[in-house]
Every structure is written in C-alpha cells, then in structure tokens.
Amino acid sequence: MPSITLADARKAIDAALKKAEEFGAHMAIVVVDDHADLVASVKMDGCPFPFAPDVTRGKAMATVLWRGQPSSALVERANAPVMAMVRELYNHKVVYAAGAVPIKRNGVVIGAIAGGGGTSEQDEQVALAGAAAIGG
Numbered sequence: 001m002p003s004i005t006l007a008d009a010r011k012a013i014d015a016a017l018k019k020a021e022e023f024g025a026h027m028a029i030v031v032v033d034d035h036a037d038l039v040a041s042v043k044m045d046g047c048p049f050p051f052a053p054d055v056t057r058g059k060a061m062a063t064v065l066w067r068g069q070p071s072s073a074l075v076e077r078a079n080a081p082v083m084a085m086v087r088e089l090y091n092h093k094v095v096y097a098a099g100a101v102p103i104k105r106n107g108v109v110i111g112a113i114a115g116g117g118g119t120s121e122q123d124e125q126v127a128l129a130g131a132a133a134i135g136g
C-alpha cells in the first residue's frame with residue numbers, strides 16, 4: 001500500500017499553515033502515514049496549548065485507523081466499546097475529536113492530516129486545506 005512521503009507532508013503542512021494564518025490561529029499541524037506513524041509535525045509560534053501537537057496527532061491517527069473517516073465523523077461513536085478498545089490498544093493516544101481528514105492518492109488513503117489549537121471548525125478547515133494541496 002502506498003504511503004505519504006515527507007515531501008508531500010511538507011507540502012500539506014505549508015498549505016495548512018497558510019490557512020491557519022488566514023484565521024489568525026496559532027495551531028499544531030500533524031501528518032501521519034497510512035499506518036498512523038508520524039511523518040511531520042509543526043507547532044506554530046504562539047500556539048496556546050502545550051498539548052496541542054499530541055492531541056492533533058491523535059486525531060490524525062483516528063482518521064487513518066478508521067479507514068480514512070474524518071475525525072469529526074467519529075466523535076458520536078467515541079464511547080462505543082470498539083472505539084475504546086482501539087484507543088486502549090494505542091495507549092490512549094487516539095483522539096476522537098474534529099480536525100483530521102484523510103489524505104488520498106488515486107482513491108487510496110495514504111495518510112491523514114490534522115489541525116489542533118483552533119476551534120473545531122478551524123482545525124478541520126486547516127486540515128482540509130493541507131489535504132487539498134496534495135490532492136486528497
């Protein structure tokens with residue numbers, strides 16, 4: 001299965017940063033590959049939450065682990081037993097909160113990008129801008 005490259009992750013993060021700047025938000029942005037492993041992570045100057053990079057990575061992980069579902073689609077099911085089991089399997093690092101979207105190439109999920117530190121809507125819009133930059 002193909003996975004996202006560092007070059008693609010940088011391109012996605014650059015586009016996401018631009019969108020965050022449009023909002024005036026100081027955020028964390030994370031890209032994971034198709035196995036939920038970290039590819040790239042940035043924390044903007046002035047990001048108000050020290051935990052933002054970790055939470056943001058958890059949202060991206062959730063999107064990949066649940067076969068490319070945006071993390072916002074997982075929120076309502078977060079307390080289901082299977083969702084809790086997955087969170088536990090990954091040492092409670094999986095986060096079911098809005099802000100992550102899949103990155104696809106030729107219809108195949110190759111990773112996910114997430115934004116964190118803004119509002120839920122800003123987080124998702126930043127992630128969408130990043131995914132769009134590489135066609136996902």
